[in-house]
Amino acid sequence: MFASLHGNGPLTGLAFEFSPTVEQTAPDTVAFDVSGLDRLFGLPQDIAAAITRRASEIQIRANIALASNPDAAICAARGFSGVSLIPYGDEAKFLGTLPLALLAPSPELQETLDRWGIRRFHDLAALPPLGIAERLGPEGLRLRELARGEVERKLVPLEDPLRFEDEIELEYPVELLEPLAFLLARLVNGLATRLAARALATNELHLRLKLETRAIHERTLRLPVPSLDTKAFLKLLHLDLSAHPPAAPIVHVWLGVNPVKPRSAQSGLFLPTAPEPVKLELTLARIKSIVGEDRVGSPELLDTHRPDAFHVAHALMRAAPALVPPGGALMRLSLRIFRPPLPARVALASGQPSFVATDSIRGKILDRAGPWRTSGDWWTSDPWLRDEWDIALSDGALYRLYCSPRGWFVEGSYD
Amino acid sequence: MPVVALKKQFESILDGSLTWQSRPSPEWVCSGVPEVDQATGGLPRGCLTEIIGPASSGRTSLLLSILAQATEREEVCALVDAQDAFHPASAAAAGVHLERLIWVRSAHSAEHALKATDLLIQGGGFGVVALDLGDTPSAIARRISLTSWFRLRRAVENTPTVLIAVSRQSNAKTCASLQLECARERAEWSGALHTSRLLRAIRARATSTQRSKTCSPVFTATAL
16 A cells, blocks of 8 residues: 655655655655554555644645555645545546546657547546557557556665654753763663664764753864764763753653664784774863863864964874874974963163063073064954074073063073 | 792783783883984873973973874864964964864853863763963962862873873973973074064074983974
8 A cells, every 4th residue: 555645845755754655756746655554543544634634734635545556656646635545446436537647658659649538537537458559559558558547666765864863751850960870871772772773873963952941062073083982972971961960850861872883893913003083082071070070182283383282183083184184203392381481570771682581480580582572463453573592591591582562571481 | 929929820810821910011102202203202191191381391392292292193182272372373383274173262261161171071972181371370270189180180080082282381290191391402593683683593402301211302383
């Protein structure tokens, strides 16, 4: 038994609610297999009534037809308004009054049939098959079978869009993280089982919590590589909710995961070991809960001359830069930065700094190089301008000193 | 039964072929500074190495050289920065592949830095884990108990990770398998004062203390 819907709206969604085998015949027509629904709903008219009821609930206006083969159902849905039930064996009689234009014959064939005075299904169905084959060829024969409602074929099914999501409506609001963890474990384990059944994994978890105040608390966790490690997922969710707790008790929990193909890469025998990605994510989440959300990651230099301009990216998730930084055999002198820079009191002699004092650094300047004048971003609201000196103090330490419109600062020490 | 007799009996059962009390010698990796590598043999994996010295003694340059070598070997490294003193531009200039470096900024808290280091070592898979206490006041660094250092040493044992601690003075004491004490010798300048003066390099001496072996290689950190 097959059903067909012809109309406007999300017909495939409606069809998928009744059957996993759905064919999108045309933008405004779908056909689907309803075999077996008699056990659930009863007679074909009950199945049709259930479909009609659901269509009106989701405000879809469509013609509905049920027949023993998909093409008869499609023709009936396109040709008759409302609900059509075609009994088995009566297809030709039922469809007989429909115009032949419904079958969309080619223009040449349409012209020939018009000249013969054949305009309805029953006219074509009454013609002998041998004569049609001789005069109109295979297309004519196919049209005759369609007009008689005798075409037996299999549906070309649409793939059900994979949605991995689950939700729990709570009877009582949950206030603490521990009971919520049990609910999350149930959702995560269920979703992981469904993913594993389809040989899939996930790299993104979306958590949506409906609060007692009707507010929505949403969190998204991204993993560097696809995984199915439910323990890691639960720990990550736990750490994330500890760092970003909802503002009110929770009444509804929704969890969705993004299905992706699992990573299938084998490490080389002689490659250096690297942290296991999911474990690393968990470790970094734990460290973030200690030191702060934005204080862990891979440093990335910005394309600017502004001093100490960098960005902290998600750890190990960015590609290597095309331009490898200049390394070489020489050991480079490095700078240790004071963040924030230390405000300094500086004494000048002949326009050059001769003595510097901060809360922690104090001394006579024995040697110096500078000033190096730099400026930039003067076309923005955040310009910078500074004169830099490299200085050696009386205790032997080397520092970078700069003078900006805001005053004198010690930026860092050479080490 | 005395311990010696028990040991002899056990070794006789094992056919005397196993030196069951000795630990395998660690693998050594390059620090990137030939003078230091020649003197010490490199840095031991699975052990704690301490780099100590005052400001401008070349500690950070040595650390960045070690990180540059490790990231060049495609190892993933972690730097726990207790005082937020890491300068990414200096690291990139020293040859550190920043995309293989995880930088943890512990917001001027030595306690957080220790916890983060412990978590990173427990996580495993790192080539180098460095704990930078270089600008942490000595009074605070001294407050870190020897138990904490012993815990870090135990955590890194039997792993391929080189654990490095940078500080002003020795805090880990006997927990460190290798200690490199840096001292500045002189700063090298070029050009005339007030005209074309340039800071060229720092010349430093690293005194290595590794059990009974002591050596003092001299290295130079060159400015860009």
